[in-house]
Amino acid sequence: MVQVLDAYINKLVRIITSDGRIIIGTLHGFDQAINIILDDSHERVFSSTNGVKHIHLGLYINSCCDPLQAAKT
Numbered sequence: 102m103v104q105v106l107d108a109y110i111n112k113l114v115r116i117i118t119s120d121g122r123i124i125i126g127t128l129h130g131f132d133q134a135i136n137i138i139l140d141d142s143h144e145r146v147f148s149s150t151n152g153v154k155h156i157h158l159g160l161y162i163n164s165c166c167d168p169l170q171a172a173k174t
Contacts, residue, residue: 105112106128109128111129111169113126113128122144124145124163125142125145126142126158126161136162136164140159140161142159
């Protein structure tokens with residue numbers, strides 16, 4: 102996983118957490134435990150009545166046990 106993430110440094114990525122949150126931001130860094138740091142990030146919240154809401158998060162640090170999926174956007 103570390104080699105895959107290394108190719109995404111300074112690129113826009115999408116993280117889906119184990120609780121279903123979708124976070125989008127620029128991959129700033131990560132460590133061996135796969136703690137992920139995103140810069141200029143936002144969360145996408147989907148609602149059947151209100152559509153998609155974007156919540157600005159700024160600098161976002163995701164703990165090693167939380168990310169379920171990370172992909173280039």
